Amino acid sequence: MSKGNVLKKASLADLIFRAIFVIFSILTVGITIHTYQLSINTINQEVKRNLQQTSSLITNYLNHRLAILQIRQDTDAGSLGLTDVHSKDRIFSLERYFADMESKSPYNSPDFRFIEVDNKLYWNDGNNLFLGMTEESLQSVIDKNIYINTWYYMLVDNSTPKAHIFIRKTPIVVSSTGHIRGYLYNAAILNNNLSFAHNLKAVSNSQGILIISNGEIIASSLKKGSEEYKEIESVISNPKLILPNKILNYTPLNIKSLNGSLSILSLKNKNNIEQLEQRFIYSVILSFFVLIAIAVLVRGLFEHKILLALNSLLNYTNDASKKDANIHYLGSGIVEFDHIGKQLEQTFVELIEAKEESHRAQAAAEKSTQVKSDFLARMSHEIRTPLNGILGISSLLKQTNLTVEQKKQICILHQGGEHLLAVLNDVLDFSQIEQDKLNINYELFVLNDVLETINAIYTPLCKEKGIEFIIENKVNNQDLVNSDQVRLTQILFNLLSNAVKFTEHGHVKLTVCLDTQGSQSLLNLNVDDTGLGICSDEQSRMFEPFVQVESTDIRKVGGSGLGLAIVKQLLDLLYGSICVKSELGVGSSFYVKIPISVIEATEDPPSIESLNVESQLPTNLNVLLIEDNKSNAYIAKAYCQKYNLKVEWEISAKAGIERLREKSFDLILMDNQMPEMSGIEATKYIRRELNLMTPIYAYTADVLKEASDEFLSAGANYIITKPIKEKSILDALFFYKSTIRSKY
Template sequence: MSELIKGWAQWFRDRPDREHEITLNRFFISIAILVFTLFFMPVGDTALAARAISVVYLVAATLLLGHLLYEPGISNARRIIAMVVDLVLLSCGLAIGQDAVAILYPFYYWIILGNGFRYGEAYLYSATAIGTAGFGVVVLLSPYWQSQPLLSGGLLAGIVILPLYAATLIRSLSRAKEAAEQANRAKSAFLTSVSHELRTPLNAIMGSTDLLRDTTLRRDQRDMVDTIQTASNALLSQINDLLDLSSIESGQIALQIAPFDPLELVGSVKNVGAVQALAKGVQFHLFATGRTPTRLEADARRVREVLINLVGNAVKFTTQGSVTLSIDCVFDGGSPFLVLEVSDTGIGMSPAEQAVIFQRFTQANSTILNRFGGTGLGLAIVRELVDLQKGRIEVSSRSGEGSAFTVRLPVRLMAEDEPMGSLLTETRVVLLDPLGTVPPETMDDLAATVGAVARATSVDEAMTRIILPAADEIRHTVVLIAGVLHAWPEPEDLERTVTELRTATPAGIFGFDRDTDGFPPIALRRLLTSVVDHTQIADGLSHAMRLTGLDQQSAAGSPAAITRRERGLRILLADDNRVNQKVISRILEAGGHFVKLAVDGQEALDAMDAGGLEFVLMDLNMPGMDGLEATKLYRMMSLDRPHLPIVGLTADATQSAADRAAEAGMDACLTKPVNGPVLLDRIDALYAEYGQPGERQPFRPVVVPDTPPVTQAASAPDADAHVDTAMLKNLETLGGPAFVAAVISDFLTDGSQLLLELREVAATGDVAGYAEKAHALQSGAGNIGVLQVAEFCRSWRPRSSEDLMENGPSVVERIEREFETARSILLRQHARRPLLISDRDAGA
């Protein structure tokens, strides 16, 4: 009932005017008047007439309230009718009731002034005219009022004079309101103007800093450049907050309601938050209930902005422990609401601090600014965006124990996609049910949904079943832990169980139980990504696998065919990484192109200057002269030559990298690891646009025959989480098993050396050296699908030499552990076959 009342209250608050206030007052006052005439007026003809008028007034008030609920928008006709009904029936009551109802005279002022203050001067004057006429008729017809001429005249004059005086007050209030709105608009315009003016020189500072980072600097100079870059990023974030707040205040933000996938949205937010958390050594968890749909209609951009702000705040104020992002969908009064919660184990807040955190330019306490920085606008913007979507935000926190922000947004349900049948039929489920809580009929439903089911009553048995080879059509193995919401004995036992299982299948571990209202305990959400409901197995399991990325691995399982061009181009590939050279050159050769290699910018510059090339792929980061400098020099040297298309290659997937490539004179910038068909298509398009017209010929792609499949051993149970097997299959399609084995051998050799160098530069605090080595390792790992190594290299960058020396060794240690895990998987699955060496070869 309380939720229903809150819903009605929110509905009234969202109306465009305040007519609902006077309408509700009229309804309750009409009930009070009827009660008065029924029980407190003397019996007689006058009482009967007054009761009749009271009944008519109650009916009219009810009809007006009903019309307001049916048509909640602004209605001038309804306002006028209500005003006439109020004043006419009040006058009739005073005329008939005589002295018994004289107490109702003040209602003239309530009606007249109420209409004036709510709707403006026109309504004030209209109500005054009707009220004056009505009370004048009462005085003329009523013996009681005629017997009191001085009193009647004074009251009649009051109906005229007081509203006219109120009109002057209304005009003053209107002028003050307009002045305040103008001042607010001027302030917003000022903020916007100043913020834009600040961004212009700031962009120059940040751009120059990026260019400085690419030059040869002493260690102290590079530290100063890092400091400038960190301060510039912080200032840019604060300016963006000011612009966001200004846009909201000036009403420039309009909601763009469109269908979106909430699971995909929280997944993208998790990718951002996890990087920030990893840099601080904080864990990041994502949880979705089985009720969460895959298709909703709302403003996804604003929802994402709310979550990005909340997640950023949670990571910012958490120095150890974890941040958890949870999503759910609930129904209230038949309407769907998206529920999002961001909880952390950070510094927490006292009740007094919670009362002010949503105010603008306000921090929870005076120490926050010095310890964590910021403008105090983040949560104010969140509150504004939530209000804009007619939602609600609440905070629960205790000082020193962390905080939880819960956002509740109204949404519209859309028709959902069917559960991914191919994904489920390619999945083997190991059901861990130590307490025997899953009934036989549920086991039958599970078996009918997925490709294979194996039941286990202990962790050891589950581990054994996970490791056992699966049928050829099975691509994924996931674990469902039964009874996590109702039957599991202790959270500590569950944590130990999940930790053990993660050594065998890190990604796919979910709960399996009957659904419950709301979110499960936070301890469980930090362990499991989702809980699959017994009654919604297909939807729940496919949703859970989407959150962990297993569906993407399935979708990527079939490599796209590479097409050979009938006329190949002479392409220069400049890259210092042997793995990248082999993989990319093999892709280019499979596409029908001719490849020349260079290992640094100087070699690339010499090759371009010598001529005979039609296209260049240039790594941005190479030892000595890098790709950017080589491109700049060549563009200066070749002003009188035909344009040579140069495309940058980088593992840095930021706009900054693309901007630096464009400034250097590159025609485009592609992110590694490269996708073979995509790379070849981009070369086609860019050569058609930038290539030499005299040599341009139409491309007529023909499909390159697939390499015959090679029988392999069953995949290790943890391979998909550490190594992208689909990418390795793509490489095998390009060059066969021997080529894959050679690429792996090069990666492991170069990677081991890079790890040694990473540890050295981390110990000495060489930030530039760390960035160079990490970039090289990330590039090589990405090109053969060693996912976690590439992610660790990409996600953490030291802010200073001190930061590198303090945190670098532990980060490098994590990279080394992941590298060793990947090494064992790669050697187990793709070890190079021994080569037969003839006597002649041996004696050579």
């Protein structure tokens, strides 16, 4: 294991401390967040309440001020209604009356007054002149014809400067007759009214007051031109701006307006909010240190009490797990740990026993595997040896002058041997698949050769059952494909064998085609039959080993249940796939796809010579054949002599070694399983004792990879597997020619 993958270790005390710290941290964070939310909500509610209170104070003060002016105005109008209308000193009397009233209660007096009679200005107190309002300005107010006894906000734009005023009109009624003699106007000036602004500031407990009309500041308690005034002015002109240290509270005035909106802007500092936030931060820091203190305290308690018991339990576990340890748990003062310790003690006892049983079972399994492997090796050798004679002799006989009937009989004999070889290969292949030892050997071959072999085997089988066998080949007969010819043939054999086995009438059809997509080609193999069919519930299990469909009709046919499992495993090795569609009583269709590469055929059909490095085979070689079986020796000699090779045969390994002491040879064909000395032992002796480098080709019925690897390790140069075929001999001779040429 690399250093980067080493697991970091920590003591149990540290782990508990970390766990407690994490738990308390989570709780603290949760409580902090909750407290923060509550604090924020409380602050927001407090700010909102404060602003609402400020607005209420401003509104109440304004209403109170207007109510006082209204009472004074109504009293004055009533008093004026008692005077003589035809008095020559009328004007003088009015001025004296209002002067007397203002001297008694100046706070209750408006900024200016005037009287209207017959829609004309009759009298004014002269204060309007100090505010820049002429008699024409007052007449323009009269011309507005406002309702009586109602306060209005009005902009008088024909004054210098423009005047923003609160104004109220009330009738002067003659008490004796009830006739309206005229109207008394009371007005309060708003623009640049510092006294009014400062009174609002004091009443609302604000840091500043500004009176806003249609986005324009008309009065302010702030000094005009100051930095604070400019900041407020910029915010009023651009509402998206925010002042970081100020809270702006707009209080709209609920007064009838003839000239747009009117509101009072009060300013509040955020000092209180900042103080609350600082207190909150201090509380979080304090909570963190309290958390650490609690975690350390709890760690100490755990280490002092619980960890002592845990360490005792861990020490017992460590001692008890040692080999041949025979100790007892002494117990613990903590009930739970005491119970765990006793359970562990019992478990350890049962594990010494289980371990011994496991060793015995493992030894038995290894022995069983070895016995199985030995049995398969012996069975393979014993079956392949006579098969070598059957296939070899039948292959040689087919090349002689025979009658048509004799050739037919020889073909049937040869096909039967091939079928028996296929069954043997199925058993061995499944064993190798189970042990993950099966290899895929890619080579170039003509696909049509495989189809001809299949046609030769399954046409007579189908004819015997009275069904039709059809091959539909959509691939060029001369195209070369690169794949494992043996495994491809094996896949087709298994699929077609099942199709023929379970079909009693109709046909079995093999369809072959290529699906080319760019540089990649897919070989499509479709096997269709009109047999018994498979129910949908069984289709998902049919590729498992030793499984047969539970249908009574299918069970009658029999079989080992290995065929489809081998097909699926071989397709996995070839990166292929298989799927099935089937219906009971109708038939089944198997669809196989295998990725391959294709070499398109030229005008001249490929030949063995064109597919190999050399166009001529080596001739006049002196070959020593070491083989204890006469029929196998006969077949090997026949194939060698066919290609002009001189063969000497020795019946045992010892006899072969003695012959090598007397004479040199160009090639040695070595069988393996022979009496007294095996071929592997003889190969080692030739290499180590005789110091001969003569090429040794193993000629053996042992097809397991272990046997081949052992032969090559002993010094063999090439492996020929029985039963021997003509192609195997040709491949071996081509290999010999290419290796000799490379040396020289």
